[in-house]
Amino acid sequence: MDALTASPLCPAPLELQLDGIHFAAPELVVTATARQHVVACPGCGHASTRVHSRYRRTLADLPWHGLRVHLEIQVRRFFCDVSDCRRQIFTERLPKTAALYARRTARAASALEVIGLALGGRAGARLAEALGLAGAPAEILSVLSAVHAATDEGTDGHGDRARAGPRVLGVDDWAWRKGQRYGTILVDLERHHVVDLLPDRELNTLVA
Ligand SMILES: [Zn+2]
Known part of the structure; x- marks a missing residue:
């Protein structure tokens, strides 16, 4: 071989x-x-x-x-x-x-990241499935949250990009811990980055 x-x-x-x-x-x-x-x-x-x-x-x-x-x-x-x-x-x-x-290779994670940043969790998972990439919505969001955590290090936790205000926002439920506590993940679908991870699924938090 x-x-x-x-x-x-x-x-x-x-x-x-x-x-x-x-x-x-x-x-x-x-x-x-x-x-x-x-x-x-x-x-x-x-x-x-x-x-x-x-x-x-x-x-x-x-x-x-x-x-x-x-x-x-x-x-x-x-x-x-x-x-x-x-x-x-x-x-x-x-x-x-x-x-x-990790449960996937680095290059498969990169592919899910690109898909997730373009489409968000649910639509991203449908495209990933059609392409033969294993990736449920929760897995795509997990990849995105890891990227967000890495790029947010050294800032105040919200980043300058969030303040510019996204025009097209992807909103998905996000499990902080598997099946235990749910939050919300916000993705700027035009500029392709994670805007924020919210601690819960309350409407007031999202509006804020
Ligand atoms: Zn040693």
Whole structure:
């Protein structure tokens, strides 16, 4: 499979070695193995080569010719041998492939972000479904809220862009915690950015 290692099917060839592709109706499954020989401990930064265990991580990826694609990666846990490090065992990071704990690849998250900023949660989810991108409304809003949190760091939490006032506003319900507390997410559908995350679903809060 070496000839396929640099294939577009593998999101980050430096991090992953492509092992195979098979069709498991209705989707395409791409299997890959993390390939770095030496990884840095996230606690202390020291290099480790001592493998503790392996497990399989599944990520939704970009569709291929309209087919949904899942990436199944064999990922490793490593020992950190630095005696005073608080992480005795750690999971290897694959930053170019996907964020830690993410359920989709970074490039699939970017695609959902673009769709969500153009259409909002519900309409965005319908387009994503039609394109073969796995993305329920709540997942699209989750991607948008992560982007909003990242771009709002260092400001007063509302950002200068919000004050200019959007003309076309997307309003969606948003679960702060899965199934527990609901808020509202506001997306400027013309300028394509998240305006704000509101703490509840009350009309008065939205009007304010
Ligand atoms: Zn360490």
